[in-house]
Amino acid sequence: MFKKYDPLKDKMLQVMDDDGKVIAPAVKPAIPDDELVDVYKKMQFARTLDLMMVSFQRQGRMYTYPPNVGQEAISAAAGKIMRDRDWLVPAFRELGAWLAKGAKMRDVFLYWGGHEDGARFSDAPNFLPPSVPIASQLVHAAGIGFAINYKKEDSVVFAVVGDGGTSEGDFHEALNFAAVWKAPVIFIVQNNQFAISVPVRMQTVSKNLAVKSVAYGMPGLKVDGNDFFAMYAALSESFEYARKGNGPVLIEALTFRRGAHTTSDDPSLYRTEEEEKKWEAKDPIKRLRGYLVSQKLWKESDDEPLVEQYKKEIEKEFIEYESYPAYKLEDVFKYQFKDLPEDLNRQRIEYEKFLNWKEARK
Numbered sequence: 001m002f003k004k005y006d007p008l009k010d011k012m013l014q015v016m017d018d019d020g021k022v023i024a025p026a027v028k029p030a031i032p033d034d035e036l037v038d039v040y041k042k043m044q045f046a047r048t049l050d051l052m053m054v055s056f057q058r059q060g061r062m063y064t065y066p067p068n069v070g071q072e073a074i075s076a077a078a079g080k081i082m083r084d085r086d087w088l089v090p091a092f093r094e095l096g097a098w099l100a101k102g103a104k105m106r107d108v109f110l111y112w113g114g115h116e117d118g119a120r121f122s123d124a125p126n127f128l129p130p131s132v133p134i135a136s137q138l139v140h141a142a143g144i145g146f147a148i149n150y151k152k153e154d155s156v157v158f159a160v161v162g163d164g165g166t167s168e169g170d171f172h173e174a175l176n177f178a179a180v181w182k183a184p185v186i187f188i189v190q191n192n193q194f195a196i197s198v199p200v201r202m203q204t205v206s207k208n209l210a211v212k213s214v215a216y217g218m219p220g221l222k223v224d225g226n227d228f229f230a231m232y233a234a235l236s237e238s239f240e241y242a243r244k245g246n247g248p249v250l251i252e253a254l255t256f257r258r259g260a261h262t263t264s265d266d267p268s269l270y271r272t273e274e275e276e277k278k279w280e281a282k283d284p285i286k287r288l289r290g291y292l293v294s295q296k297l298w299k300e301s302d303d304e305p306l307v308e309q310y311k312k313e314i315e316k317e318f319i320e321y322e323s324y325p326a327y328k329l330e331d332v333f334k335y336q337f338k339d340l341p342e343d344l345n346r347q348r349i350e351y352e353k354f355l356n357w358k359e360a361r362k
């Protein structure tokens with residue numbers, strides 16, 4: 001597959017068309033029907049949760065949130081392949097993969113609610129906290145890969161970054177050393193074509209993003225990121241390659257962020273409605289549903305009751321989260337150092353004074 005879809009030739013791996021019709025049967029992964037329906041339901045769940053998070057934020061019940069809508073196939077494929085002993089090193093826009101790794105909804109709410117307890121994800125084995133400093137997570141991923149080899153473990157690291165992240169030094173350092181160390185890391189670039197308002201053509205003049213693998217001496221694949229089958233095929237091949245000790249792989253998953261960058265962004269300022277419409281037709285859930293319907297595994301009318309049930313579950317969890325005790329002031333300072341350095345201690349005292357002053361004004 002790596003040879004056939006050589007990124008230097010700008011080839012893209014695609015298995016189904018926009019309607020879910022299989023156009024490359026030779027590379028379509030063999031997944032049992034019931035498991036495929038399960039994947040579809042998980043994608044629907046992730047989307048429902050994602051849309052509701054935006055809605056909670058709009059209601060003033062949640063802090064800022066980065067919508068995932070349109071990018072669900074990437075997380076769904078990674079989520080189906082990852083085992084407990086594999087690592088997920090996330091950026092911040094791969095909610096479905098968090099859930100697949102075992103993250104509980106409560107923790108997702110706590111994380112985006114700015115609560116320190118939300119950074120723990122104690123039910124998700126081998127899951128790093130989301131990384132807002134762009135691409136910094138990739139050096140951690142390379143280091144984990146090094147440790148896996150050192151300890152002779154059978155684990156693979158799934159590390160996620162955005163297209164904008166490929167312009168960061170950390171991206172290049174991580175890829176270089178992962179390759180030198182033959183670290184079992186799959187670097188997944190979610191190329192959603194924008195880094196906030198900056199289009200990908202302003203990030204690079206490379207032919208594509210997968211081609212960056214060539215300089216570091218690792219295989220790279222450009223994949224239709226809205227095509228679940230293509231993502232699954234690419235990631236399972238990469239998984240086997242990395243697991244067998246061959247080293248890292250770079251996957252460029254071409255997709256489109258249908259929502260805003262975060263809830264504090266307005267995409268109408270930097271992209272056209274036409275572009276949005278074009279990508280709506282390539283929606284990953286619509287495409288997988290097209291396939292399932294054609295195989296008589298699903299009916300369009302099955303969607304509504306499913307989503308309604310998910311909405312109820314999510315609302316219930318969210319209400320529970322809202323009664324979670326507020327975090328203590330010291331929690332903000334507690335986790336980085338064993339002994340708080342003097343300057344941070346001064347900040348803590350100052351902040352405490354500020355909070356007391358604010359309280360007294362009420």
Ligand SMILES: Cc1ncc(C[n+]2csc(CCOP(=O)(O)OP(=O)(O)O)c2C)c(N)n1
Binds near residue numbers: 132161163
């Ligand atoms: C090191 C660093 N620089 C800048 C920012 C501000 N910032 C937050 S998200 C973002 C864009 C990221 O774009 P991309 O990597 O394409 O991921 P996407 O948000 O599209 O998923 C920027 C510049 C940051 N968080 N970290």
